[in-house]
Amino acid sequence: MTLENKVVVSAAIVVDIEPSEDGSSSRLESIVRRLQAAVDSVHSDDPGVASTGCTAYDWLNDSDTNFGRCADCRRLVSNYDKPNQIRTLIDARIVYGTLLCDECSYLRRETAAES
Numbered sequence: 001m002t003l004e005n006k007v008v009v010s011a012a013i014v015v016d017i018e019p020s021e022d023g024s025s026s027r028l029e030s031i032v033r034r035l036q037a038a039v040d041s042v043h044s045d046d047p048g049v050a051s052t053g054c055t056a057y058d059w060l061n062d063s064d065t066n067f068g069r070c071a072d073c074r075r076l077v078s079n080y081d082k083p084n085q086i087r088t089l090i091d092a093r094i095v096y097g098t099l100l101c102d103e104c105s106y107l108r109r110e111t112a113a114e115s
């Protein structure tokens with residue numbers, strides 16, 4: 001693989017769907033088109049930024065999807081050490097029986113070290 005001096009930066013949105021939905025819908029497709037247009041528009045005057053034109057879908061109504069909510073901050077998280085992770089969610093792991101994102105896990109360690 002040829003290395004390039006570039007970084008792929010990803011952001012994500014969460015879209016409410018019908019419980020039975022497991023494929024694309026015109027509403028979802030419209031939301032994705034608007035998201036892609038926003039990404040293209042925001043950086044259109046910077047030649048050093050290029051859209052990948054790629055869109056990833058991670059279905060949270062799929063039982064194999066690896067996600068949860070951080071016990072402290074309640075953000076959606078994914079455990080990167082396990083299969084089927086969602087890389088646009090913050091990494092998390094079980095710490096003494098509690099699912100914590102990396103940031104909250106760090107804050108708990110810092111707070112414990114100060115006491």
Ligand SMILES: [Zn+2]
Nearest residue numbers: 070073101104
């Ligand atoms: Zn958290």
